[in-house]
Every structure is written in structure tokens, then in C-alpha cells.
Amino acid sequence: MTVVLMVKFLSPIEQGYYFTLITLAALQVVFELGFSFVILQHAAHERAHLKLLPDGRVEGDTRAYSRLASVLQLTVRWYARAAIVLTGLLIPGGILFFSRNEQAGTQVHWLLPWLVAAIACVAIFLQDPLTSFLEGCGEVRQVARLRFCQCIANTVGAWAALFSHHGLFAPGMSMIGAAVMGAAFLWRRRRFFSGLLHYPVTEHTVSWLHEVWPFQWKIAVSWICAYFTRQVFTPFLFHYRNAVEAGQMGMSISVVGYVAAIVLAWMTTKAPTFGQLVAHREFRQLDHLFFRTLVQAMSFLFFVSIICMTGILLLDRFFPRLAARLVSPQAFALLLLGTAGSVFVQSIAIYLRSFKREPLLWQSVAVTVLTLLLCWISVERMGTMGVALSYLICTGLIGTISGWLIFSAWRRSLTKGNVEPATVRTR
Secondary structure: OHHHHHHHHOOHHHHHHHHHHHHHHOOHHHHHOOHHHHHHHHHHHHHOOEEEOOOOOEEEOHHHHHHHHHHHHHHHHHHHHHHHHHHHHHHHHHHHHHHHOOOOOOOOOOHHHHHHHHHHHHHHHHHHHHHHHHHHOOOHHHHHHHHHHHHHHHHHHHHHHHHOOOHHHHHHHHHHHHHHHHHHHHHOOHHHHHHHHOOOOOOOOEOHHHHHHHHHHHHHHHHHHHHHHHOOHHHHHHHHOOHHHHHHHHHHHHHHHHHHHHHHHHHHOOHHHHHHHHHOOOHHHHHHHHHHHHHHHHHHHHHHHHHHHHHHHHHHHHOHHHHOOOOOHHHHHHHHHHHHHHHHHHHHHHHHHOOOOOOOHHHHHHHHHHHHHHHHHHHHHHHHHHHHHHHHHHHHHHHHHHHHHHHHHHHHHHHOOOOOOOOOOEO
């Protein structure tokens, strides 16, 4: 429905600005440095030794509670500082990008929509670590319900902007809706957070230098690579081709992104459980849960991809005006195949990171460099088709094969007893 409304209320050029704006706002991933997933796993490992009561109190091992409080206090300090840096760089950076790439003859008022989107992005940036922390503490169902409500708020905000003929405000309005829902959710858990934030952690402190940073910097590099592997396609086309092709790629990437998000929900909701199973060294149960979930997720991905591809072909045949806002069916098929490889690799990455390690670090770097290089070579000559082909070759084929080889070697080491969760050090 959102795609239909965008076709109705946005011009092809405005669509290019719309998705480029979203892509630039997503640069918060760079500033986050993968800390949210690190928080989730650290909280999950400590939560395995604690019991959370309905009234917000926590019972269990004192050492685990102290470390859990230390994780939260460290998280708040980190994100408060990162938010200041994000605000200071994101807003002027976006202004500089759009002002330098304005195309002659176009009258697109992008400044105020960009400011609204950037400020809303910072608000969500500050909330994400707290929801990840709650997920790690076992509130998977509650956080999933929040994200469902945020999706509704996203949609309502975007539709309101489009219907009121202020389409470029849709990203900012959707993020504002999500931020309001998140703030209400976190406010209801203020007693739980307050107890942990005010807990006097004098011993059993989580050492950022020895425990968090060795894991975090690797996750950070992998997350930045994930951003550049796919999100950078729209700015590439915006800069080297034109806003229309950027809009086509942005909408197409958005659609396949929805597919990936739906499928990965099977795996991401298991991440806290994976961490707790690793903490209890229940590796056989971990493998059973992971492979069962992986089969379910990939089977559903195949089913949804068939439906999605059928829909694209029908659009191309019966609704050419709508189909013209997307890449060609051939390019879209390449994007779907590349996304299938991406979902597979992200799934095994969630498994491996439950050990608070990141064996896929250099694989992520290599795949990203190859993707950007091939995309840069092909984008001017082949446009959206060249970008889609680069994505399939590097992420869909090379990334999947190399990821599986690393995963298989890791599991062989685990079977032989050569792999342990990351060492816990206290200060």
C-alpha cells in the first residue's frame, strides 16, 4: 500500500530523494558500532543466572546482577556520547550530500524533511540499546510486540505525510511515530531500569576494554559492511546516474528488505535464547534449535520470494506505471537471490555471535570491498542491472559459500571442544 501511495503522490525524482534520504539516515549504524547486539548477548549471558519478577525486581546471583547493572550503565554512557557525535555529523553531512548532488532543473525541497528525519533518527538511536538490553533479559515477546506497534506507527506516519502531499516528510514522520511508541514502552519499565542504573557497581564490573571492545569492534566492522553492501546502492545511482534510477533501486531494495526482515524474525527472536544456551553450555540443544529455525526461515523465504516475484511479473504486465517505479523484473530477481544469500549468512552470524565472537569479520570485509568495487565499475554503464548483478555475485554467491565454509569449520572446532564462549573478565 505504501508503494502504491508513493507512486501516486511522489514524482520519480522525488522518489529518488525519498530513498536516498532514508539511506543517509541509516548511517546511524556506523555510529552505533554494533553495540546493540553486543548488549543483547552480554545481557543474555548474565540473565541466564537471574530471575526477573513481574514487578520489576530481579532475584538471583549477586555477581550476575552486578554485571547486568554494569552492562546497562556502560550502555547509557556510550550511547549518550555517540548520539552527540551522530547529531553533529549526520545533519551537516546530509545537507552537504544533497546540496552537492542537486540535479539541474529539479525543484525538490529536501532540507526540512532531512532535518526532521535526522532528529527522529537520533531519538530512535537512543532507544535501540535499551530495547536490545530488554531482549537480552528475556523480554523477546514484549519487544516483538513493541516493534509490531512501531511498524503500525511507521505506516500511519508515512501515509499521513503522503496523503497530505508532503511525501518527503514520510521517513521523518514514520520514525517519529516509532520513537513515540518506543518512549512509552521504555517508560513503563522505568523501575527496572532505575534499579540497575542506580546500583552501586563496585566489583564484578564488565570491563569495556577487555570484554566488550574485543567483540564490539568486530561486530561494528561487520555491521558497517552490511550497510555498505546494500544501502549504498541508492546513493551510488543518485550520484552516478540520476534520481529516477536511484528511486527505482531504493524502492526495490526496500521491498526485498521487507522480505528479509520477515524471514529473519525467525532467527533474531532466538538470539537471546542462543546466548543463554551458550552460557549454560548446552551446545546440543543450541544446534537443534538453530538448525530447526534455519530450515523454517529459509523455507518461508523461498515461499515469500515466489509470491513476490509473481507479483512483480504481474505488475510489469498489467500495471506498467507502478512497475516503472521498480527495477526490471530481471534485476529484481537478482536482488531476491542476493537477499537469500544475505539472510542465510546473517542467520549463521547470529549463531556464531551467541559465543560473543565474530568469526565472519574478514569475510564481511572482503565481500563488501568486492561488492563496492564491482558496483563502482558497472553502475555508470549498466545502471540498476549492474548494481543488482554485483549484489548477487558478491553477497549471494561469494558471501554464502565463504560464510558456510567458516561456519562449518567453527562447528567442527566446537564438536572437538576447541571453542569456548569469550572469556569473562572482571575488574
